[in-house]
Amino acid sequence: AQTVTQSQPEMSVQEAETVTLSCTYDTSESDYYLFWYKQPPSRQMILVIRQEAYKQQNATENRFSVNFQKAAKSFSLKISDSQLGDAAMYFCSYRSVYSGSRLTFGEGTQLTVNP
Amino acid sequence: DVKVTQSSRYLVKRTGEKVFLECVQDMDHENMFWYRQDPGLGLRLIYFSYDVKMKEKGDIPEGYSVSREKKERFSLILESASTNQTSMYLCASTTIGAGGEQYFGPGTRLTVT
Numbered sequence: 463a464q465t466v467t468q469s470q471p472e473m474s475v476q477e478a479e480t481v482t483l484s485c486t487y488d489t490s491e492s493d494y495y496l497f498w499y500k501q502p503p504s505r506q507m508i509l510v511i512r513q514e515a516y517k518q519q520n521a522t523e524n525r526f527s528v529n530f531q532k533a534a535k536s537f538s539l540k541i542s543d544s545q546l547g548d549a550a551m552y553f554c555s556y557r558s559v560y561s562g563s564r565l566t567f568g569e570g571t572q573l574t575v576n577p
Numbered sequence: 578d579v580k581v582t583q584s585s586r587y588l589v590k591r592t593g594e595k596v597f598l599e600c601v602q603d604m605d606h607e608n609m610f611w612y613r614q615d616p617g618l619g620l621r622l623i624y625f626s627y628d629v630k631m632k633e634k635g636d637i638p639e640g641y642s643v644s645r646e647k648k649e650r651f652s653l654i655l656e657s658a659s660t661n662q663t664s665m666y667l668c669a670s671t672t673i674g675a676g677g678e679q680y681f682g683p684g685t686r687l688t689v690t
Contacts, residue, residue, distance in 0.1 A: 471617065497678065506581075507667065507681040553619060562627065563608045563671050564635070565679060567619040 464489045464556050468568035475544045476576050482529075483539045483571045485554030495557040496530065496537045497565070502550040510552070513537065541573075549575045580604070581682040583668055589688045596655040598685050600668030606680075607673050609651035611635075611643060614665040614684070623666075626651055658689045 465488045475481035487496070498510040513521045513530050520528050525545075529538045541548055554568040584599035602609065608627055612620040622635030624643040632643050640662060644652045651670075655662055665686050669679040 466619075468619075499681075506683050507669075509678040512678065563673070563677060563679070564610065564622060564625055565620075567612075567621075569617055569619045 464491075464494075464558065464566050466554055466556050466566050466568035468554055468571050470571045471569070472572045472574070474574040474576060475541070477544055477546060479544055480540060480542045481544055481573065483541075483552055483554075483573065485537045485539070485568055487535050487537065487554075487556050487568075489535070489556065489558070491558055491560065493559045495559070496528075497555045497557065498526070498528070498537075498539045499553045499555060499567075500548075500550045501553065501570075502547075507553070511539065544575050546575050546577065549573055581668060581670055581680050583666075583682040583685050585685050586683060587686050587688075589690065590655075590658050591690055592659060594655075594658050594689075596658045596687065596689075598653040598655075598666055598668075598687070600651045600653070600670075600682055601649055602651075602668075602670040602680070603649065604670065604672070604680070605648065606670035607648070608671045609645065610669045610671075610679065611641075611651065611653045612667045612669065613637065614667055620667065623653065658687075660689050663687060663689045 494515045496513045500510045501507040511523045525542045555565045581602045610625040611623040626645045642654045668682040671677045671679045
């Protein structure tokens with residue numbers, strides 16, 4: 463079974479600075495998808511960014527980018543130019559291409575953005 | 578926009594009560610999921626469904642059951658609520674395809690006293 467680990471329960475960043483959230487995973491599969499989801503306070507969880515394991519190029523969505531290290535099984539999220547609206551719980555998740563559409567989530571990282 | 582709604586944001590029930598949590602999605606998604614969210618544990622999958630009247634156990638199905646009579650609606654049932662089922666419950670849906678994102682409802686915070 464796959465596992466996802468987020469070793470940073472809490473992180474903080476100053477507004478306009480850059481922060482990196484860490485995620486590692488364990489799998490024996492070669493093809494899979496990785497996601498970062500964001501859960502703002504009292505609001506619905508939304509997808510931030512997605513990475514296909516077969517793609518070597520790191521995914522980027524505006525101020526959000528990932529550092530995908532397949533051999534190391536590492537998938538970190540970098541948030542540049544942090545904004546107050548980035549404050550949220552962030553979840554890393556894994557999706558196998560062989561087991562349908564179910565996701566395995568990490569424990570979550572609570573990000574605080576300081577003005 | 579995809580919309581996933583849940584019947585209640587907050588719910589307080591007594592130990593032993595039968596509890597129904599309802600989830601509805603409006604995008605004709607085949608797959609629907611029920612998760613439980615607890616601090617330090619992330620989201621854990623309770624049950625999921627790939628089609629009407631089909632269900633599969635997730636990682637923590639004990640004490641729960643589900644029902645999917647219509648494609649858009651997926652219900653989570655606590656047959657006899659217990660205090661250790663106090664938690665945030667999240668519903669999600671997605672379409673077929675390994676790369677598809679899951680769309681989440683706002684969550685139901687259930688307290689069992």
